[in-house]
Every structure is written in C-alpha cells, then in structure tokens.
Amino acid sequence: MASHIHMFKPGAAVTCAAGADITGGQVVAISGDREVSPAGAASTAVFGVAATDVKDGEDVLVLRGGVQELVASAAIAAGARVAAAAGGKVATATENTIGLAITAASAADDKLQIALD
Secondary structure, three states: OOOOOOOOOOOOOEEEEEOOOEOOOOEEEEEEOOEEEEOOOOOOOEEEEEOOOEOOOOEEEEEOOOEEEEEEOOOEOOOOEEEEEHHHEEEEOOOOEEEEEOOOEOOOOOEEEEEEO
C-alpha cells in the first residue's frame, strides 16, 4: 500500500511565488501555480496573508490561519464576517468570507484583528 504524506500541516504557513509586488499584511489570492498576488474585491481564491514585503517573482511566506492584523477598506464592526477587498484589504461581507473581526476598525486604513477561517 502506498503512503500519502501532507505537504504542509493544516493551517501552516506556505511559501509561494509572488505574482506582483506584495506588502506584508496584505490578503493574497492564488494567481497561478503556487503563486499569489494581492487579493481584490472579487477574489474568491483567497489563500492567506503575506508575512513580509516582497517584489514580483520573489518568494513570499503566506500565513494561512490564526489571528492576523489586517487593514480595513472601510469601517468594520467587531463580530462582522469579512472578505477580501481591493488592494489586499478586508471589508464587511456575507459571502466569500475569510474570517471574523475580533476587533473593530472605525475607518478605512485602520488595522483590526481578524480570526481567519
């Protein structure tokens, strides 16, 4: 009988290639074969959050779970479900959600804590 071993532990950080310039803390989405780019408002392939700033073509560590400090695109209440927004930020949403706000953001560009799904 053949063996099958996980490539990465569930929820573990994964290294991907950057498909564009990325800023640490941006929400990223799959944009190619094990490649990520900043997520946008229509992103349905959100993969996690970039750990560091990288340039297009460099390797980026993508954080896949836990609580992350992210940037809001507008005010978000604590307890709201959030989804990717333009520029790798997050916004209140009811579909394609990626996590739950555990702190609030009172305006665009405020940081808040999100428990990623």
